[in-house]
Amino acid sequence: MTVAETTGAQRRPALAQGSTSGRRRVRRSSPRVPFLFAVPSIAGLLLLMVYPTVYLLGLAFTESNLALPLQRWTGLTNFTDALQSTAFPGSISRSVVFAAASTVLVVVTGTALALLLRARGDRLGVLGVLLLLPLVTPPVMVGVAWKLMLAPVGGAFTGIWSHVGLDGFNPLGSSTGAFLTLLLIYTWQWMPLVTILVFAALLDVPRDLVEAAQLDGAGRIAVFHHVVWPSIRTTVWAALLLALVLGFKVFDLVVVVTSGGPGFSTMLSSFFIYRTGLQNSYEIGVASAATVIFVAVVSAVMAIVGIARKRAVAEA
Amino acid sequence: MNAMVPSGHPGPTSVGRLAASRRQILRGALVGTSALAAGRLLTACGGSSASAQVDAGAKASLKGKTISLLVNQPHVIAFKDVLAKQFEKEFGGTLKVTAAPYDQLTSKQILDVQSGAGQFDVFDYFYFGLGSLVAADALVDLTAWIKSQSDIDTGDFLRSIWDPYTLYDGKRYGLPFDGDTHILFYNAKVFDTYKLDPPKTWDDYDAAVEKITKDSHGKVYGAVIEGQQVPMILGCTFINRLAGYGGSLVDSDGKPDLNTDEAVQALTGLINVSKYALPTPLQIGFDQANSAFLSGQGAMIDTWTDMALKASDPSMSKVVDAWDAVPLPVGGSNTKPRTALDAGFGLGVSAGSQQQVEAAEFVKWATSKANNLAVASKAGTGIDPARTSVLNDAAYKKSLPRAYDTIRTGLVGDPLAWPAGPDDPAGLQAMCDEIALAIQGKKSAEQALSDATDQWRKGASG
Numbered sequence: 001m002t003v004a005e006t007t008g009a010q011r012r013p014a015l016a017q018g019s020t021s022g023r024r025r026v027r028r029s030s031p032r033v034p035f036l037f038a039v040p041s042i043a044g045l046l047l048l049m050v051y052p053t054v055y056l057l058g059l060a061f062t063e064s065n066l067a068l069p070l071q072r073w074t075g076l077t078n079f080t081d082a083l084q085s086t087a088f089p090g091s092i093s094r095s096v097v098f099a100a101a102s103t104v105l106v107v108v109t110g111t112a113l114a115l116l117l118r119a120r121g122d123r124l125g126v127l128g129v130l131l132l133l134p135l136v137t138p139p140v141m142v143g144v145a146w147k148l149m150l151a152p153v154g155g156a157f158t159g160i161w162s163h164v165g166l167d168g169f170n171p172l173g174s175s176t177g178a179f180l181t182l183l184l185i186y187t188w189q190w191m192p193l194v195t196i197l198v199f200a201a202l203l204d205v206p207r208d209l210v211e212a213a214q215l216d217g218a219g220r221i222a223v224f225h226h227v228v229w230p231s232i233r234t235t236v237w238a239a240l241l242l243a244l245v246l247g248f249k250v251f252d253l254v255v256v257v258t259s260g261g262p263g264f265s266t267m268l269s270s271f272f273i274y275r276t277g278l279q280n281s282y283e284i285g286v287a288s289a290a291t292v293i294f295v296a297v298v299s300a301v302m303a304i305v306g307i308a309r310k311r312a313v314a315e316a
Numbered sequence: 317m318n319a320m321v322p323s324g325h326p327g328p329t330s331v332g333r334l335a336a337s338r339r340q341i342l343r344g345a346l347v348g349t350s351a352l353a354a355g356r357l358l359t360a361c362g363g364s365s366a367s368a369q370v371d372a373g374a375k376a377s378l379k380g381k382t383i384s385l386l387v388n389q390p391h392v393i394a395f396k397d398v399l400a401k402q403f404e405k406e407f408g409g410t411l412k413v414t415a416a417p418y419d420q421l422t423s424k425q426i427l428d429v430q431s432g433a434g435q436f437d438v439f440d441y442f443y444f445g446l447g448s449l450v451a452a453d454a455l456v457d458l459t460a461w462i463k464s465q466s467d468i469d470t471g472d473f474l475r476s477i478w479d480p481y482t483l484y485d486g487k488r489y490g491l492p493f494d495g496d497t498h499i500l501f502y503n504a505k506v507f508d509t510y511k512l513d514p515p516k517t518w519d520d521y522d523a524a525v526e527k528i529t530k531d532s533h534g535k536v537y538g539a540v541i542e543g544q545q546v547p548m549i550l551g552c553t554f555i556n557r558l559a560g561y562g563g564s565l566v567d568s569d570g571k572p573d574l575n576t577d578e579a580v581q582a583l584t585g586l587i588n589v590s591k592y593a594l595p596t597p598l599q600i601g602f603d604q605a606n607s608a609f610l611s612g613q614g615a616m617i618d619t620w621t622d623m624a625l626k627a628s629d630p631s632m633s634k635v636v637d638a639w640d641a642v643p644l645p646v647g648g649s650n651t652k653p654r655t656a657l658d659a660g661f662g663l664g665v666s667a668g669s670q671q672q673v674e675a676a677e678f679v680k681w682a683t684s685k686a687n688n689l690a691v692a693s694k695a696g697t698g699i700d701p702a703r704t705s706v707l708n709d710a711a712y713k714k715s716l717p718r719a720y721d722t723i724r725t726g727l728v729g730d731p732l733a734w735p736a737g738p739d740d741p742a743g744l745q746a747m748c749d750e751i752a753l754a755i756q757g758k759k760s761a762e763q764a765l766s767d768a769t770d771q772w773r774k775g776a777s778g
Contacts, residue, residue, distance in 0.1 A: 065451075066426050066427065086771065152594060152596070153611065175756065259546070263598070264749070278420070279419055280745040
């Protein structure tokens with residue numbers, strides 16, 4: 001009998017008898033196995049989240065530019081510089097307005113479109129697929145396409161403006177026009193995401209319940225309110241949170257369509273941060289401080305919406 | 317708690333141990349990762365390497381070599397269609413050309429060196445980004461090497477661009493490649509139709525713009541004003557007018573100063589004329605501006621001299637027989653035409669290059685008379701002469717006869733150079749932001765220029 005065999009033979013009886021040493025071995029080894037399997041993911045998360053976050057904070061509290069990061073500790077100087085700059089404070093409120101307005105537009109139009117598509121049947125069909133095209137188009141291409149269509153010279157809309165007596169009209173030429181145009185392009189691009197999510201949820205609405213309600217004399221609005229909405233409410237709230245995050249993150253469209261102008265009309269925080277850190281001034285320290293402030297604002301908004309969602313879902 | 321432990325799950329003691337162990341591991345990993353980042357912060361703090369240089373007299377053969385370049389996107393044709401072919405023909409070598417949009421060029425060059433990637437040997441750099449690149453240790457000091465190379469013929473580079481394009485803090489970091497200046501192009505047929513003479517003053521210009529736009533009922537706009545809110549576009553538009561009024565971007569001590577009568581006059585004129593220009597100036601960039609002039613929708617445009625080649629090319633232009641060019645107008649008390657060094661590029665050696673001597677040899681070759689003539693004479697390259705001999709060459713003169721005298725006057729004169737310190741790109745952006753607010757009507761010209769000066773001096777962000 002080898003040593004190994006002896007040990008194994010002794011371990012099995014020990015387990016069966018529930019001896020202290022046997023239990024210790026099992027309890028020490030087996031529960032850790034799944035955790036060890038998770039170690040690569042945890043390590044990845046730490047490297048991809050903790051390291052950049054600490055580095056970002058380091059940049060925010062030091063004199064840093066693109067060429068020479070982390071030169072010396074400057075405390076809150078970068079934060080005050082960002083908050084005292086001409087563009088940043090306005091960009092925060094603009095970002096919040098943009099995210100809120102775009103979320104409402106995307107969710108309302110996306111849900112309405114899903115309801116219309118569901119009324120046609122349980123398949124999206126060719127029309128539905130075509131409606132989803134903006135979602136699969138790269139955002140930069142969406143921006144380029146709209147920029148070309150809105151160009152005052154030779155743009156696709158030039159003839160239309162002329163036809164309705166608006167020669168030389170450029171919707172991107174005024175502050176309000178540029179902001180609204182950006183909002184509409186964004187809605188056109190992301191509305192299909194909500195449509196897909198809500199359409200999928202609508203497929204799970206029990207048919208018999210709808211029919212029963214109809215038999216009881218419920219109209220369309222009553223059926224939607226009492227039968228359909230409770231079934232899709234969770235999905236719509238999830239889509240809303242997603243749309244809100246996307247609304248805060250919008251960047252590509254601003255770069256391509258308006259470059260933050262005219263003036264600061266479409267200068268959203270994400271574009272300000274990019275411009276400060278990587279364009280012209282290369283002030284990575286100020287850009288990092290602005291990022292920290294922006295994250296705090298986004299977190300506060302998300303927390304409020306999160307609480308509202310929790311209450312709404314709980315009341316169901 | 318026991319009730320919550322599922323059947324078969326380790327008991328409370330074990331869970332406690334496991335949880336403690338997991339927490340310890342997670343905490344350890346978190347601390348470790350944070351320490352790694354913090355260590356990186358500490359080691360990076362205050363770190364700065366001395367700038368590299370190519371030694372005097374260093375020589376290398378370009379035969380069979382591959383040179384990697386990071387260039388301004390509009391220069392791609394010059395490098396790929398002209399220089400790459402010539403390089404292969406002369407040396408059997410290869411040029412690997414990577415293009416970056418003009419607004420990302422300097423940051424990509426800095427990052428290539430700072431990240432340690434060192435992917436490129438040669439940078440096609442903006443001269444007003446020179447200070448930023450030098451501060452980033454991204455360019456190799458070529459002072460001694462240039463002095464030792466008798467075949468460079470530095471005296472042939474245009475005096476107006478030689479120092480602004482290459483010299484920073486007493487050292488030379490490259491050789492001039494693209495002598496960019498602006499002149500005023502106009503559509504002579506439109507001017508004939510409305511019985512106008514080409515403008516000599518900015519007041520003439522403003523009056524002509526208003527008349528053409530009003531009288532044509534918007535069929536033709538009196539001018540195309542490039543107003544996209546970046547130094548390369550709106551900055552050029554304002555600085556052209558500032559130069560015409562005899563102004564400058566800095567005071568006698570070299571500090572940014574836009575609180576001057578000349579600057580206020582220049583901006584006031586720009587604000588007033590914007591409402592008659594192609595709508596809407598603040599959203600007009602290069603492509604739209606060029607299209608509008610070349611299609612005949614805009615009667616005037618102040619832009620780079622290579623527009624002469626585009627306007628003469630029937631595949632690009634509907635105004636082949638109609639265009640002409642004059643020097644930028646003058647204004648106020650100034651009577652001497654003066655252009656500005658708008659943009660403008662040099663070629664320098666990347667500090668991240670593994671073959672810096674070869675890269676320096678390439679810079680010398682690419683900026684030679686023969687190659688400067690080849691790129692400056694070809695439509696679409698976006699390159700203007702950087703050498704006196706090229707400017708005087710019959711072949712260059714023949715390539716754009718109508719604009720030749722105007723271009724020559726601008727380049728051999730005393731063009732207004734932009735400041736090129738590390739903080740100046742941010743200051744120029746602040747200036748553009750304030751000018752845009754003034755054009756929008758949100759600030760007066762005086763207020764916008766005062767705010768721009770304050771921000772520029774402070775080295776302010778956004």
